[in-house]
Amino acid sequence: MKAVKKLLDNVDDAVTDSLAGFAQAHADLVEVNWRPLYVRRRGGTPPGQVAVVSGGGSGHEPLHAGFVGEGMLAAAIPGEMFTSPSAPQIAAAYRSAEAGAGVLAIVKNYTGDILNFGLAAELVELDDIAVEQVVVDDDVAVEDSTFTAGRRGVAGTLLVEKIAGAAAARGDSLAEVTACARHVLDNVASMGVALAAGTVPAVGRPGFDLGPDEIEIGVGIHGEPGRRREPHAPATEITRALLEPICADLALEPGERVLLLVNGMGGTPLLEQYLVYGRARAMLEGRGVTVERSLVGNYVTSLDMHGVSLTVLRLDDALIDLWDAPTHTPALR
């Protein structure tokens, strides 16, 4: 496959070079600890507040570091490209973010992340830091995948981070913030499509091969295979192929209210993302479901993959209040 050019200096330093720019651009909101590497809310977690923390491999920007700040994450731990951060690295972030009320770790369901976040929780137990952990597995495309036992964690992660962060900001206890995150997890489902693969800088070529008229329905955010490859189709058909499994998984009923997230994978024009949003919304409304809140944009990307994912979250008044609460982060406010 054709080589893909990148705006980088040394590929080995891409993650830290980029984070250095990120830290300077958002010095009013975040601060970076370099050894070990994590991003923390500027000034640390307010005393007595639960520290909501997340992390994982890089290449999905703005996830997670872009969501550090008031009303969302207390810290984010970036790994190397598509690679879990290490347990000592995660543990250092826990210690730094903890402010007397414990840590809620939001972990996407990938084998490396599950292992290292689990080990990190054990490491800080010795310091008497209480850690709860929730595992995001919102991708309804496939059970088990390249890097995953069970479902993958994808763009629903952003919603868990936002809502748990809002619960922490209003002063909920660790048990309450954790329950809030679990409530989101019980009511969220996602599925994505790729029209063209993203390119990991160190590889320099697209991560998988799609024919000139072929798309991958149910693709993962590391380019993992989805449910099937099929011929490229109009946006309405593709949207339906993503939305129907989501609605089935959530067992959505007429009269229910939802948040609809259309997430660009990094290489998709906003014009296409809004078009898909309109189609998905019309289909939900056709089922008697009301779209009460919306988000459209590049939030959980796969480098420069061309594609989108749909995420639907079943809403209730409590979730709406938390979604609407103030957020001040580099990527969401």
Next chain:
Amino acid sequence: MKAVKKLLDNVDDAVTDSLAGFAQAHADLVEVNWRPLYVRRRGGTPPGQVAVVSGGGSGHEPLHAGFVGEGMLAAAIPGEMFTSPSAPQIAAAYRSAEAGAGVLAIVKNYTGDILNFGLAAELVELDDIAVEQVVVDDDVAVEDSTFTAGRRGVAGTLLVEKIAGAAAARGDSLAEVTACARHVLDNVASMGVALAAGTVPAVGRPGFDLGPDEIEIGVGIHGEPGRRREPHAPATEITRALLEPICADLALEPGERVLLLVNGMGGTPLLEQYLVYGRARAMLEGRGVTVERSLVGNYVTSLDMHGVSLTVLRLDDALIDLWDAPTHTPALR
């Protein structure tokens, strides 16, 4: 060149299909008039406030419709893909947005836009609507271009829209808002690079051809040729090739303060954009220039072009106050 897949239904309806989704996703902020087509701030311009209006060909999203809302644009007029909106369409938006204090039109310097925005101003003069117009020509890459006599208007447009919109929101007169916009124009300069071309849906193939190890320095936002094609280089070298002509054009001196905008062209991962931001900032600081404000992201795109542009705005206290003023739009807040 290889065909590029798109998430669309009918290519002829792509702009309106996408706007329909946009309008639904942001119904709290904007409203769309379909015939003729324009996007207006929800509920219209507050009485007595200058209506700051902009528009131009589609394909650069979120520009301009994404910047309609409190503290920025009163209305935006989208043309077809890379095509100016018509004079009657623009005039209808002026009439709809005008709230007793006149209209400031912010026009990017392309031949079609200059013609049609000029005609629109004449059309509404008959209705006793005062229209002032400023022309954005911030691209220092080339004099005269494919669709342009003189310099092209590129990502600096966003800064003019934000700052003029803030002046209007605080109650400045039409003459004052216009002077504010001109002050930005006198102190802003931009230049871009393409690593790979974007694809207009109706064409289905990249708009220009770059060799596998070739980049276009000084590219326009419609893929117009820049200063030169050269071999692909490390990000630091590319950043320098963009920043030096900008600094020369602005005659930046040590001790001055600037806003630095790194703008993704639509297909560029955020990771690369932040990396370029860090490099550009270091170079500015190396010249004794202080980066006081920053913006990094996809704001003035060229569909799915892979590349970035740099924009530098010389700041003073008055501009900083206007930049920091509240903004509530779909794409910037």
